[in-house]
Amino acid sequence: NAGVTQTPKFQVLKTGQSMxxxxxxxxxxxxxxxxxxxPGMGLRLIHYSVGAGITDQGEVPxxxxxxxxxxxxxxLRLLSAAPSQTSVYFCASSLTGKYSSNQxxxxxxxxxxxxx
Amino acid sequence: xxxVTQIPAALSVPEGENLVLNCSFTDSAIYNLQWFRQDPGxxxxxxxxxxxxxxxxxxxxLNASLDKSSGRSTLYIAAxxxxxxxxxxxxxxxxxxGTSYGKLTFGQGTILTVHP
Numbered sequence: 001n002a003g004v005t006q007t008p009k010f011q012v013l014k015t016g017q018s019m020x021x022x023x024x025x026x027x028x029x030x031x032x033x034x035x036x037x038x039p040g041m042g043l044r045l046i047h048y049s050v051g052a053g054i055t056d057q058g059e060v061p062x063x064x065x066x067x068x069x070x071x072x073x074x075x076l077r078l079l080s081a082a083p084s085q086t087s088v089y090f091c092a093s094s095l096t097g098k099y100s101s102n103q104x105x106x107x108x109x110x111x112x113x114x115x116x
Numbered sequence: 117x118x119x120v121t122q123i124p125a126a127l128s129v130p131e132g133e134n135l136v137l138n139c140s141f142t143d144s145a146i147y148n149l150q151w152f153r154q155d156p157g158x159x160x161x162x163x164x165x166x167x168x169x170x171x172x173x174x175x176x177x178l179n180a181s182l183d184k185s186s187g188r189s190t191l192y193i194a195a196x197x198x199x200x201x202x203x204x205x206x207x208x209x210x211x212x213x214g215t216s217y218g219k220l221t222f223g224q225g226t227i228l229t230v231h232p
Contacts, residue, residue, distance in 0.1 A: 004159070031217075035222075040224065042120075042205075042225070043160075043205070043222040045219065045220070048217075050217055058219070090159055092160075097217040097218060098217055098218065102148050102165060104162035105150070105160075105220065106162070107159035107160040107161070109159045110158070110159050
């Protein structure tokens with residue numbers, strides 16, 4: 001029972017490099033999201049998806065791209081890494097993102113990203 | 117804009133004590149309030165979800181209450197154990213900008229240490 005799987009667990013990049021953080025879930029969840037967690041800032045929503053082919057911006061979307069071609073996968077792309085993007089990134093999913101569902105979110109273990 | 121605050125930021129107690137963690141939110145129009153646990157280097161694990169129509173939820177030694185009118189939730193941990201040591205986060209679910217989907221806003225967490 002894998003749940004939400006994130007890869008890689010750790011990554012160091014140089015400023016200007018690009019990379020993709022992978023997220024996969026095996027629970028047939030409709031809703032998937034990306035957060036970043038920074039000291040003193042809590043978790044902030046970057047992007048979310050309510051189903052394959054449907055994505056939207058969260059609180060801090062600048063510098064990040066997402067796509068959702070399948071129900072299972074929701075990759076997060078950094079197009080040109082900046083030191084301000086040094087953070088811990090979490091992917092989460094839930095059965096549905098509709099507020100009436102009262103479904104809890106399931107989180108992956110995170111990707112720790114350092115931008116030099 | 118919803119803001120979620122958790123007090124205290126850190127708490128250290130001896131094993132066996134009963135304790136209360138506090139969470140407050142500024143917008144009372146929430147759909148649910150969720151409590152999570154985060155262990156070092158790990159993702160978030162859902163503990164309890166209180167729907168807006170509920171006053172409390174219980175799971176084992178954990179009891180969470182919700183008072184929407186005052187914008188407060190508390191997490192009560194009975195007979196604390198060293199294994200309870202972790203960061204506890206609360207999150208309020210509100211409507212994501214006029215859609216049928218919800219948006220979670222997190223507090224910054226309370227770091228709990230239970231010493232033998």
